[in-house]
Amino acid sequence: MTCEDAHLNMHDYISGELASEHHKNLMDHMDECPNCQEYFRQTQHIQTTMRDFMQYEAPFELQTAVSSILANA
Numbered sequence: 548m549t550c551e552d553a554h555l556n557m558h559d560y561i562s563g564e565l566a567s568e569h570h571k572n573l574m575d576h577m578d579e580c581p582n583c584q585e586y587f588r589q590t591q592h593i594q595t596t597m598r599d600f601m602q603y604e605a606p607f608e609l610q611t612a613v614s615s616i617l618a619n620a
């Protein structure tokens with residue numbers, strides 16, 4: 548698995564859509580790759596933060612800003 552693959556899988560994992568056969572590959576990669584561990588931590592933080600914003604009905608501009616950060620992550 549490349550770091551690029553790992554990043555894509557992380558987004559699926561965080562949104563609960565990652566197939567279980569990819570899950571182990573992702574975890575194995577992160578065990579060996581500090582960059583991806585950090586990327587995962589940040590991505591998870593952004594997604595959790597975005598969910599919190601949604602709960603409080605964030606202004607549309609803010610949701611758009613967060614979405615574009617995620618899209619470019």
Ligand SMILES: [Zn+2]
Pocket residue numbers: 549550551553576580582583
């Ligand atoms: Zn990596």
